[in-house]
Amino acid sequence: MxxxxxxxxxxxxxxxxxxxxxxxxxxxxxxxxxxxxxxxxxxxxxxFKLRGAYNSIAQLHPEAKSRGVITYSSGNHAQGVAYAARSLGMKAVIVMPSNAPQIKQQATAALGAEIVRVGPASSERKQRAEELAAAHGYTIIPPYDxxxxxxxxxxxxxxxxxxxxxxxxxxxxxxxxxxxxxxxxxxxxxxxxxxxxxxxxxxxxxxxxxxxxxxxxxxxxxxxxxxxxxxxxxxxxxxxxxxxxxxxxxxxxxxxxxxxxxxxxxxxxxxxxxxxxxxxxxxxxxxxxxxxxxxxxxxxxxxxxxxxxxxxxxxxxxxxxxx
Missing domain, CATH: 3.40.50.1100 (Rossmann fold)
Structure with missing residues (x-):
């Protein structure tokens, strides 16, 4: 092991x-x-998603923190990243599937994150997040891998x-x-x-x-x-x-x-x-x-x-x- x-x-x-x-x-x-x-x-x-999101974002270099973070999530990881970013004074952008529960979309927006909606496939939201990260210099905070x-x-x-x-x-x-x-x-x-x-x-x-x-x-x-x-x-x-x-x-x-x-x-x-x-x-x-x-x-x-x-x-x- x-x-x-x-x-x-x-x-x-x-x-x-x-x-x-x-x-x-x-x-x-x-x-x-x-x-x-x-x-x-x-x-x-x-x-539980706050645990991993905060552990990841808190370790970013100050320059990366100043540019902000992006992730792709159906809801709970989105809220984890939004909460962690807000607690560290950073911008967060979340790519969410259009069929994500309204309660999770609303909670993510309430934490100050910018939401970008795509179709239901998890591969689709990952691709969009990568495009936006490349365009704006955001750090991708992956949901699990x-x-x-x-x-x-x-x-x-x-x-x-x-x-x-x-x-x-x-x-x-x-x-x-x-x-x-x-x-x-x-x-x-x-x-x-x-x-x-x-x-x-x-x-x-x-x-x-x-x-x-x-x-x-x-x-x-x-x-x-x-x-x-x-x-x-x-x-x-x-x-x-x-x-x-x-x-x-x-x-x-x-x-x-x-x-x-x-x-x-x-x-x-x-x-x-x-x-x-x-x-x-x-x-x-x-x-x-x-x-x-x-x-x-x-x-x-x-x-x-x-x-x-x-x-x-x-x-x-x-x-x-x-x-």
């Missing part, structure tokens, strides 16, 4: 110091006798170990792989025996396909956009993220749309937490795929965010088909 590209424990510890006072050390909420929830929806922007982003997201894993030292199973959502790769690398660097498993929707299961095949598998946007999980629609894992996942992650499992919606209800009514669909996949796995995850004594499900569109929440609460 001593691959030169992989983020080290020293990188995670440095990121933890850097983001202190900006990102919150979120609580572990006890859900049952053997399940805890890492409530990342309690971050100032409502998701970057060592500083991975180091920032991994601080979530260090906090889990601090708050529940005898944890033996950690579940993380997976999309581009920033959170999963960071959490897995950070946790395994300290406690290699802890199992770390990625969870994604079966309608956007490119990460599981990649993990099983041993090479990156891409899913087209028309497939990944079918899931209710707007934060997990990335078409493939990042290259660097995949390296970390292959080195540190034990497995990747999938959950159905019905299970995700049922888990959202559970989190609302039983845990008193408001999850976005992407944040509920880990709870769905523990509730409905427990036998695939055994044995464990103390499990943590990372609830990655709480920025749910009100209309989506209403639909989930009123849906009589999900049981």
């Amino acid at each position: 001593g691959t030169p590209n992989l983020v080290t424990l020293a990188d995670f510890r440095a990121a933890q110091e850097r983001i202190r006072g900006i990102a919150v050390h979120t609580p572990l909420v006890r859900y049952s006798a053997d399940i805890w929830l890492k409530a990342e929806g309690l971050q100032p922007i409502g998701s 970057d060592p500083a982003i991975i180091a920032g997201q991994g601080t979530c894993g260090l906090e889990i170990l601090e708050d529940l030292p005898d944890v033996d199973l950690v579940l993380s959502p997976v999309s581009g792989g920033g959170l999963l790769s960071g959490i897995a690398a950070a946790i395994k660097s300290v406690r290699p025996e802890v199992r770390v498993i990625g969870i994604e929707p079966e309608l956007a299961a490119d990460a599981q396909a990649s993990f099983r095949a041993g090479n990156l598998v891409h899913w087209p946007a028309e497939l990944t956009t079918r899931t209710i999980c707007d934060g997990l629609r990335t078409q493939s894992l990042g290259n660097l993220n995949f390296e970390h996942i292959r080195a540190y992650v034990d497995d990747i499992l999938t959950v159905s749309e019905k299970e995700i919606k049922r888990a959202m209800r559970e989190l609302l009514f039983s845990a008193r937490l408001t999850p976005e669909p992407s944040g509920a996949v880990t709870t769905a796995a523990l509730l409905y795929h427990r036998e695939q995850l055994l044995p464990f004594r103390k499990a943590v499900a990372v609830m990655s965010g709480g920025n749910v569109e009100p209309s989506v929440l209403q639909q989930v609460l009123q849906d009589t088909d999900i049981g």
Whole structure:
């Protein structure tokens, strides 16, 4: 595991110091006798993405800071970059897909970022961001395929170990792989025996396909956009993220749309937490795929965010088909 590209424990510890006072050390909420929830929806922007964004932007050279930053995101990373840039007194430009939830577009604009809208494919927004960066000298802050982003997201894993030292199973959502790769690398660097498993929707299961095949598998946007999980629609894992996942992650499992919606209800009514669909996949796995995850004594499900569109929440609460 001593691959030169992989983020080290020293990188995670440095990121933890850097983001202190900006990102919150979120609580572990006890859900049952053997399940805890890492409530990342309690971050100032409502998701874990602030960790990586701030860790990356804070390290920029002063000259780069003066020109500003740009990113491409469906919502939570957008808010992370906007919040981090504002806290550092910098300009932020965000390329967002036209189908991003209104609540995420509005929240990003409220943080003072300039928004540029493109079509729904993740490849499209990356291309536009690169064009604008070349034209204006902005620094691109990628959403996941970057060592500083991975180091920032991994601080979530260090906090889990601090708050529940005898944890033996950690579940993380997976999309581009920033959170999963960071959490897995950070946790395994300290406690290699802890199992770390990625969870994604079966309608956007490119990460599981990649993990099983041993090479990156891409899913087209028309497939990944079918899931209710707007934060997990990335078409493939990042290259660097995949390296970390292959080195540190034990497995990747999938959950159905019905299970995700049922888990959202559970989190609302039983845990008193408001999850976005992407944040509920880990709870769905523990509730409905427990036998695939055994044995464990103390499990943590990372609830990655709480920025749910009100209309989506209403639909989930009123849906009589999900049981």
